[in-house]
Amino acid sequence: MTLEKHKYDVVIIGAGGAGLRAAVEAREAGLSVAIVCKSLFGKAHTVMAEGGAAASMGNVNDNDNWMVHFRDTMRGGKFLNHYRMAELHAKEAPDRIWELEMWGALFDRTSEGKISQRNFGGHEYPRLAHVGDRTGLELIRTMQQRIVALQQQDARDHGEAEKNMKVFAEVTITEILKENGKIAGAYGYRRETGSEVLFEAPAVVIATGGVGKTFKITSNSWEGTGDGHALALKAGANLVDMEFLQFHPTGMVWPLSVKGILVTESVRGEGGILTNSLGERFMFKYIPDVFKDKYADNEAEADRWYEDQDNNRRPPELLPRDEVARAINSEVKAGRGTEHGGVFLDVSKRISAEIIKKRLPSMWHQFYELAGVDITKEAMEVGPTCHYVMGGVEVEPDTAAAVGVPGLYAAGEVAGGMHGSNRLGGNSLTDLLVFGRRAGKGAADYVKANGANPVSEAAISKASARIEAPFARTGGENAYSLHQELQEITHNLVGIIRTGQELTKAIAEIADIRKRSGNISVSGDRKFNPGFHLAFDLDNMLLVAESTAKSALLREESRGGHTRDDFPGMNSTWRQVNHISSFDGDKVNVKAQPLPVLPKELFDLFDVHELEKYMTSEEIAKGGSK
Amino acid sequence: MARTLKLRIWRGDDKTGGLQDVTVEANHGEVVLDIIHRVQATQMGDLAVRWNCKAGKCGSCSMEINGKPRLACMTQVAAYPEDEVITITPLRAFPVIKDLVTDVSFNYKKAMEIPSLEMPAGMKPGEPRMQQVDVERSQEFRKCIECFLCQNTCHVIRDHEENKKSFAGPRFFIRIAELDMHPLDMLRNRKKTAQEEHGLGLCNITKCCTEVCPEHIKITDNAIIPMKERVADEKYDPIRWLGSKIRRREDVL
Structure with missing residues (x-):
């Protein structure tokens, strides 16, 4: 059989928000673009985002601006964020939202007819543009329809819709190809037929999203297998801060079949309260010192905030996600959990059934159909679920270029740095758009300056042999069983609360599974064969898990999405350190690297007393870099 | 609360295939997709099925x-019921690729045929002002998760392959309605082209599409019927269309 070959200027791996935004940008720069995705077009995990997209448009409270958003993002990330990414994101997010509206997005409106904005954890003002609780669907559909509009334009101008931009749906990329130290293309197979396909392109944008399927309880769809993280590592790029995983505080816990499915933070944004089995509204007990001046310590004030935000502090249910997840975990551990090991989340007491159904329609639907619970009348049972990876490919903030690999770019969840140790809700959707656009532009500029870089026959044969391997074996390991074993290990030993001893054990056990995974055999043939597909996904998840466990073992403090039982506090010295994972062909190595220093103009945006809670006295004395 | 479940799953490809009997354990609260996954992991490693979110949001596991x-x-x-055998088959209106996976490319071709949103010339990002009440009609249709169950069930194409060429199907009638009701869309004649180019006239309002919609979009009542009625109106009175469009524009600008 002859190999299917394509030549493009830019290949984009992943068709979620970041990938599609990158594609539009590269196409509008006059380049030819292939969009390659594992699912059908329009099914990416972005579709599951519920709450909204954070952008300081100031439509609801005009005190909001990029500086307030920047400060909130840095606080949420416990100041481990790459300041430049947080700055670019805060500055550009409003433009990215308004642009979506020009492409057909229909956000909910204010009474003045502007885009409405809702409250969310860690955001000082109402900031999230939203469409009920299906904002991600609106984003993905708008981007999908923008791609179609551009293709229609190409059909009119050139008589060929797919001349400049084509979607290759249901294709898995197994390898990013390099020649002479630079990107040359990508290799993979069509899921439908199992036949192999080569993309020659001097620039590749990785936009593959997250790693949730490495864990047992997750809000992620099956696609979240860390493909881009692993592809980047193998191509010689670095991952930064892989120890930081966000456990969303509110996933469904019952029935078992739906355990982990997301319950949007908007439930709390709209007034939902958390209580334990004793009926206590427990979050008041869990306000950390760094947030004491911004969160109400009593119910009366918390309740007043919904009516008067200028004169009251926020309810502690709206603390950043890491804080709420740890609090729920502690309550359950202390024996004050619900029958199914969660806590209660109740929105029925504060808002009417009619408004619940209007503002949280898919939550109502999800609980009614999957759990038999009517959230307009009763409380939901919720608990933490693996939701988001803050760590990811180390990139240059302005261009989204992967450090160390010319021609490689990364944007969205797969990129690291933007969110520090913990992401604020709502910052993901605008992250996708801001850095998706920047990656598309970065890749386009690179291609214009560098030109083609042909792939060698040797590289093709090597990539092809790897795809064939699982079929050549018989009686080997079962990919489904190994995946389940991996999920048990990460859940038990690399989960929401960690210890050095458990992490050491996890590293050894992950290595054992990785060894056995070299002997996976697959039943059936190549045609749409999920067992075969999983063998490749698993290989990616194993590298991600190894990187996470090793980074977590090194970080001897607790911060954001990394909690060490044996090192419970936050430590200002550790804040100056990023963990950089690289791959030597055999194993993942992790080393410490200094965190970029906040420049003076951004340093000065904060009250120095607030910075003292995070920074060492030497850092404070310096006052940021000049 | 485990129970033993008897299933019949269609297995095969574009050439041959048939129902296969499977016995599998099911736990309390499980959905059919859980069961299919268990069959995959324990009995049929290569059973083909599409799925993504397992939360009713992506529309893949139709x-x-x-x-x-x-x-x-x-x-x-x-x-x-406990003693019922559950029979699982692929979508019937689309060609089978393998097992429960069908070729749904028909839908993506149709999407390409619907003219996109046309914003007012000169309008800049950040300028649009729309009232909630005016966007809600289109928002209902934008809830669509593109599961294509409505396309699959519509008898205009379910049993009549020959109609596919000239019939966009319910999913794309709501897309046209969404754009037609979009407060800022400037393209005229959407309803007319729905009738003349996308096969709206072939629909005889049996509401099968509305019944299967997992998002409970009132496809027939809120999209198809209003478009059909206005197509009829405009045949007699084209000024009506122009009038309504101009009035709407003045509200906006």
Whole structure:
């Protein structure tokens, strides 16, 4: 059989928000673009985002601006964020939202007819543009329809819709190809037929999203297998801060079949309260010192905030996600959990059934159909679920270029740095758009300056042999069983609360599974064969898990999405350190690297007393870099 | 609360295939997709099925369960009596690729044929002002998760392959309605082209599409019927269309 070959200027791996935004940008720069995705077009995990997209448009409270958003993002990330990414994101997010509206997005409106904005954890003002609780669907559909509009334009101008931009749906990329130290293309197979396909392109944008399927309880769809993280590592790029995983505080816990499915933070944004089995509204007990001046310590004030935000502090249910997840975990551990090991989340007491159904329609639907619970009348049972990876490919903030690999770019969840140790809700959707656009532009500029870089026959044969391997074996390991074993290990030993001893054990056990995974055999043939597909996904998840466990073992403090039982506090010295994972062909190595220093103009945006809670006295004395 | 479940799953490809009997354990609260995954992991490693979110949000796991077009992730096993055999087959209106996976490319071709949104010339990002009440009609249709169950069940194409060429199907009638009702869309004649180019006239309002919609979009009542009525109106009175469009524009600008 002859190999299917394509030549493009830019290949984009992943068709979620970041990938599609990158594609539009590269196409509008006059380049030819292939969009390659594992699912059908329009099914990416972005579709599951519920709450909204954070952008300081100031439509609801005009005190909001990029500086307030920047400060909130840095606080949420416990100041481990790459300041430049947080700055670019805060500055550009409003433009990215308004642009979506020009492409057909229909956000909910204010009474003045502007885009409405809702409250969310860690955001000082109402900031999230939203469409009920299906904002991600609106984003993905708008981007999908923008791609179609551009293709229609190409059909009119050139008589060929797919001349400049084509979607290759249901294709898995197994390898990013390099020649002479630079990107040359990508290799993979069509899921439908199992036949192999080569993309020659001097620039590749990785936009593959997250790693949730490495864990047992997750809000992620099956696609979240860390493909881009692993592809980047193998191509010689670095991952930064892989120890930081966000456990969303509110996933469904019952029935078992739906355990982990997301319950949007908007439930709390709209007034939902958390209580334990004793009926206590427990979050008041869990306000950390760094947030004491911004969160109400009593119910009366918390309740007043919904009516008067200028004169009251926020309810502690709206603390950043890491804080709420740890609090729920502690309550359950202390024996004050619900029958199914969660806590209660109740929105029925504060808002009417009619408004619940209007503002949280898919939550109502999800609980009614999957759990038999009517959230307009009763409380939901919720608990933490693996939701988001803050760590990811180390990139240059302005261009989204992967450090160390010319021609490689990364944007969205797969990129690291933007969110520090913990992401604020709502910052993901605008992250996708801001850095998706920047990656598309970065890749386009690179291609214009560098030109083609042909792939060698040797590289093709090597990539092809790897795809064939699982079929050549018989009686080997079962990919489904190994995946389940991996999920048990990460859940038990690399989960929401960690210890050095458990992490050491996890590293050894992950290595054992990785060894056995070299002997996976697959039943059936190549045609749409999920067992075969999983063998490749698993290989990616194993590298991600190894990187996470090793980074977590090194970080001897607790911060954001990394909690060490044996090192419970936050430590200002550790804040100056990023963990950089690289791959030597055999194993993942992790080393410490200094965190970029906040420049003076951004340093000065904060009250120095607030910075003292995070920074060492030497850092404070310096006052940021000049 | 485990129970033993008897299933018949269609296995095969574009050439041959048939129902295979499977016995599998099911736990309390599980949905049909959970069961399919268990069959995959323990008995049929290469059983082909599409799925993504397992939360009713992406519209990937569309199939026919006891002959009814459904999302497998939103179909509770408990809905079927203990002794009932559950039969799982691929969508019937689209060609089979393998097992429960069908070729749905028809829908992506149709999407390409619907003219995109046309914003008012000169309008800049950040300028649009729309009232909630005016966007809500289109928002209902934008809830669509593109599961294509409505396309699959519509008898205009379900049993008449020959109609596919000239019929966009319910999913794209709501897309046209969404754009037609979009407060800022400037393209005229959407309803007319729906009738003349996209086969709206072939629909005889049996509401099968509305019945299977997992998002409970009132496809027939809120999209198809209003478009059909106004197509009829405008045939007699084209000034009406122009008048309504101009008035709407003045509200906006």
